[in-house]
Amino acid sequence: MDERVGxxxxxxxxxxxxxxxxxxxxxxxxxxxxxxxxxxxxxxxGALLIRKETVSLGQERLTxxxxxxxxxxxxxxxxxxxPNPTHFExxxxxxxAGKNVLxxxxxxxxxxxxxxxxxxx
Numbered sequence: 001m002d003e004r005v006g007x008x009x010x011x012x013x014x015x016x017x018x019x020x021x022x023x024x025x026x027x028x029x030x031x032x033x034x035x036x037x038x039x040x041x042x043x044x045x046g047a048l049l050i051r052k053e054t055v056s057l058g059q060e061r062l063t064x065x066x067x068x069x070x071x072x073x074x075x076x077x078x079x080x081x082x083p084n085p086t087h088f089e090x091x092x093x094x095x096x097a098g099k100n101v102l103x104x105x106x107x108x109x110x111x112x113x114x115x116x117x118x119x120x121x
Contacts, residue, residue, distance in 0.1 A: 004033040006074040010066065010090060011081035012039035012048055015104060019081055021053045035075045038063050066090070070097040080104060088113040095120040 004027075009019050016039065023034040037057065039045050045062040048054045069075055070093060077100040080090050088108040094101050095117065108114045 002033060004030060006035045006076050007032050008036040008038060008069040008075045008078045009081060010038045010078055012037055012044040016081040019079055020048060024054060024056060035072060036061055036063055036069050038066050038069050040064055076100055084109060091117050
């Protein structure tokens with residue numbers, strides 16, 4: 001059985017690409033396993049496959065469907081690196097799906113949404 005923490009990165013833009021690079025490096029050290037990278041943009045996902053830092057990722061770990069991430073029992077944590085206005089909704093559904101959430105700043109654009117996420121967590 002794989003003892004590593006299964007992680008997904010949601011968002012494959014500028015910051016998400018940096019996260020994917022770091023998770024792949026951590027994966028080599030045996031600490032985590034990057035299970036999926038999710039983004040609605042097929043071109044953002046495709047760009048990961050041609051970058052030298054992320055070429056080892058492989059197409060099978062890419063998805064445009066967030067439900068694949070939320071329903072995958074191998075994924076225990078999601079790292080959200082999407083545009084700021086989407087943070088609340090994505091973090092909310094991830095928490096409701098039982099995932100641990102690492103969220104880039106700002107957590108949300110409204111303090112009441114931040115408190116709601118805290119209550120869910």
